[in-house]
Amino acid sequence: MxxxxxxxxxxxxxxxxxPRLACVCCAVLVSACATDTGWLDNEETVLxxxxxxxxxxxxxxxxxxxxxxxxxxxxxxxxxxxxxxxxxxxxxxxxxxxxxxxxxxxxxxxxxxxxxxxxxxxxxxxxxxxxxxxxxxxxxxxxxxxxxxxxxxxxxxxxxxxxxxxxxxxxxxxxxxxxxxxxxxxxxxxCGFRIELGQTANVNAYSDGNRILVTQGMMLFAKSDEDLAYILSKEMAHNVLGHAKTLQNTHAATSLIDNLMLTPPRQAASTGLKPMPKKFDIDADTLSLAMSLRGGYGIDNATRFWKRLAYRFPATNAMNYTALHPATSARLEAMPNAITRIKAIDKRRKALATPK
CATH class of the missing domain: 2.30.42.10 (PDZ domain)
Structure with missing residues (x-):
């Protein structure tokens, strides 16, 4: 295409x-949501x-x-x-x-x-x-x-x-x-990935190995270009690492992306996708941080972004991003160290590429 x-x-x-769900629904996913809410943006934008x-x-x-x-x-x-x-x-x-x-x-x-x-x-x-x-x-x-x-x-x-x-x-x-x-x-x-805009208000993003689709609901949630880079880089990382094929999710993801490009898409009770295992998700997080940085976007706010997403759109809705990426606590715990490591690697890469 x-x-x-x-x-x-x-x-x-x-x-x-x-509709947004209450903090109590995702307290097990986001620690200290009652006391540490400086990362939370309450501003709402509608389609x-x-x-x-x-x-x-x-x-x-x-x-x-x-x-x-x-x-x-x-x-x-x-x-x-x-x-x-x-x-x-x-x-x-x-x-x-x-x-x-x-x-x-x-x-x-x-x-x-x-x-x-x-x-x-x-x-x-x-x-x-x-x-x-x-x-x-x-x-x-x-x-x-x-x-x-x-x-x-x-x-x-x-x-x-x-x-x-x-x-x-x-x-x-x-x-x-x-x-x-x-x-x-x-x-x-x-990178030869086609990037599509999905016709749904659900807050999610999908990849099938060749394509990436970001829903309009996710586009509204990702308020800055940096936020959007985190989403796109994460799906790019899943494609590079071959996660859809390994999980045998390729057919379901391809059908889902095809559907969400229709006007209007067919309604479904679930995505038909297997949830992402913890190791796969953390590996994709690490690679996606490197990709965002290479793309010219800062990564210091990545943990805050993913924390806000898990809080606002918890796994209680099967069509939300968190339902397909349930290892939220493990991801948030691993991310700060990954950010520090990726920034150090990127600094060395740039130093080697700079003529002396």
């Missing part, structure tokens, strides 16, 4: 955030349901996924050797990217039509260096017309699949301010 190369597809949701506010919220979520996810995918290429892929470094959309209820509004607001338009350019990518800009309309790739219409993204993938594996750069023709422009975009080595 094109999202492997162009990153993520924009999606929408018409559901509401689940919009329709109209311009909904479109604005969805686009903002997608922008964050593109920006944060792109940095992590590119800067962690050395840690994803088995999953290394060539990345074009931009995301696209047309009017069919959105649900019928928002398609007309997307056309009015962003000028989207049947053609694929650049929505985001990933920092430090070949697309950024080539000068590609948001709003550019894709016309041709290596002299081949870019597909248009309802299945433009899917059809463009088929066209690109053979090109990106054989070349180091691609020639693009784009339309900018009604003037065609030609440019050569160098392909950027990156």
């Amino acid at each position: 094109i999202k492997r190369l162009l990153l993520v597809k924009h999606s929408i949701l018409n559901s509401r955030i689940l 919009e349901t329709a109209g311009p506010a909904k479109l604005k919220q969805v686009v903002a979520m997608q922008d964050r996924l593109d920006r944060v996810g792109g940095k992590l995918l590119i800067n962690n290429a050395p840690l994803c050797r088995k999953q290394l892929r060539n990345l074009l470094g931009f995301s696209v959309a047309n009017k069919y990217t959105y649900s019928p209820s928002l398609a007309a509004l997307a056309s009015e607001t962003y000028g989207l039509d049947d053609r694929l338009q650049v929505m985001n350019v990933i920092p430090d990518s070949g697309a950024e260096r080539a000068g590609l800009q948001r709003g550019d309309i894709l016309l041709r790739i290596d002299n081949k017309p870019v597909p248009q219409g309802l299945h433009a993204e899917r059809d463009t993938v088929e066209m690109l699949s053979s090109l990106v594996s054989k070349k180091k750069s691609l020639n693009l023709t784009v339309l900018r301010n009604k003037v065609p422009r030609k440019m050569t975009v160098s392909l950027t080595p990156a």
Whole structure:
């Protein structure tokens, strides 16, 4: 699919955030919740349901996924050797990217039509260096017309699949301010994980070995780019470590991600996934801290973030993140030492990379 190369597809949701549960429900998971609440952010943000506010919220979520996810995918290429892929470094959309209820509004607001338009350019990518800009309309790739219409993204993938594996750069023709422009975009080595925006208010994130999906509920909970980096890095780490395959979760995770990209998704009582064992989760935490740091994000607040998540969305709801990652106490206990160790390793790495 094109999202492997162009990153993520924009999606929408018409559901509401689940109610928060009380501290007493998760006291066994988060120690001293009655006395140590400096880490707790009580500010609430709700999902919009329709109209311009909904479109604005969805686009903002997608922008964050593109920006944060792109940095992590590119800067962690050395840690994803088995999953290394060539990345074009931009995301696209047309009017069919959105649900019928928002398609007309997307056309009015962003000028989207049947053609694929650049929505985001990933920092430090070949697309950024080539000068590609948001709003550019894709016309041709290596002299081949870019597909248009309802299945433009899917059809463009088929066209690109053979090109990106054989070349180091691609020639693009784009339309900018009604003037065609030609440019050569160098392909950027990156972790080859597609990052999706899920259409549900549940606060969760999933990975199936190839893809990562972050729900809209989780996007609202992860208030800063640093918070979002923790979530994305954790799912990247699960993919790198092959946890879905080892747990025989791949089929269930793939089906779940496919479902959560539908408009609206089918309702389910459970995810169908096996909970993550303690060792797997702690190993993924450690690798994810290194990934966040390599991506340019601080990791000193990671323990606080995961503590807040476990408190606000406990395992009593089977659809919450904590239900699939039940070893919260062990994770929180191990994380401070892991942060100290990873920061020391990263400092040595940077010192060795600095010319003397």
